[in-house]
Amino acid sequence: MVELLKKGKKTVPHHTGVGRGEYRSEALLGFVREALGGEDPAFKRIREETPKKGLPPISIGPDEGQLLSILVQACGAKKAVEVGTLAGYSACWIAAALPDDGVLHTIEFDPKHAAVARDNIKAAGLASKVTVHVGPGSEILPTLDGEGPYDLCFIDADKVNYPVYLRWAVENVRSGGLVVGDNAYLFGKVHLKPAEAGEDAPGVPAMRAFLKCLADRRYFTSCAMIPTGEGMAVAVRR
Ligand SMILES: C[S@@+](CC[C@H](N)C(=O)[O-])C[C@H]1O[C@@H](n2cnc3c(N)ncnc32)[C@H](O)[C@@H]1O
Structure with missing residues (x-):
């Protein structure tokens, strides 16, 4: 049963998770982002x-x-791996959060994306890592x-292969290290039947297998879905 908390005249659903986050707007998120240090101009x-x-x-x-920057630092990462580089934006956040002698291996399928990423990472002063x-x-x-072993693995590439990348991470991320998967809501379709998921149908069983493995206590001590717009799944390697 939904427990209701009285807050002045307003009745707020509590403990359900539903209804939380209704305060968010672009203006509010922009204000908070800047209040928390903003974005490096090179990354922007x-x-x-x-x-x-x-x-x-x-x-x-x-x-x-x-958030990635926090996760990298919270687990004391020195060695990280990313699958899905695109133009190097997330790679820059990860690399900047690593210590000076830290290393990030980032993997990109498309040579054009990889070339742009290399230029961007160099321009941001992070090429040495x-x-x-x-x-x-x-x-x-x-x-x-x-x-390896690695301290953190960030997965942000083709969704159908998330279980493949996760199998590798289970073998190669150290105990206490983190596995992070972006787009874990599968564009709002992870809970649907594949037939209802249109072009993302092949991703449905893949993302569900990914989440199931993150929740498997033989491999991970804890996991959570951070409710970013896309859903960022995080798990701590056992
Ligand atoms: C969502 S983008 C990555 C965004 C990047 N992590 C960021 O936030 O800046 C996904 C990238 O994965 C790449 N990709 C797709 N399939 C891949 C594969 N099988 N192996 C490696 N990269 C792949 C795509 O070319 C694309 O550049």
Whole structure:
């Protein structure tokens, strides 16, 4: 039964999760983002110039960048892996949060995206920490085994392969390290039947398998969905 909390004259649903977040607007989020330190101008430039360079504007946003930065630092990451580089925006947030001797391997399938990312990462002054690999995640990840174990793995590429990337992460992220998956709401379709999910139908079983594995206590001690617009799933490796 829904427990109701009286707040002055307003009745607020409590403990259900439903109804929370109704305060959010672009103006409010912009205010809070700036209040919490904003976005490095070099990172902002990457985000703004991504579509001008012919790449799709599908990077994480600055709020998610701030969140990634926290996650990197909270787990004391020195070595990180990212699948899905695009123009290097999230890679810059991760790399900037790593210590000076930290390393990020980021993997991008599309050579054009990878070339733009390399330029952007260099312009942001982070090239010494970041290696951009070109190729499919499923082929590049096994080549990185030797440098592990890793402290954090951020998955933000083709949704159907999330379980493949997660299997690699289970083997290669250290105990206490983090696995983070973006778009874990699958564009609002993760709870639908595949037949109802249109072009994202193949992603439905994949994203569900991904979430099921994150919730498996044999592999992860805890997991949560951070309710960003896209849903950012986070789990701590056992
Ligand atoms: C959502 S974008 C990544 C955004 C980036 N993480 C950011 O926030 O700045 C997904 C990227 O994954 C790449 N991609 C798609 N399939 C891939 C695969 N099999 N292996 C590696 N990268 C892939 C796409 O080309 C695209 O650049």
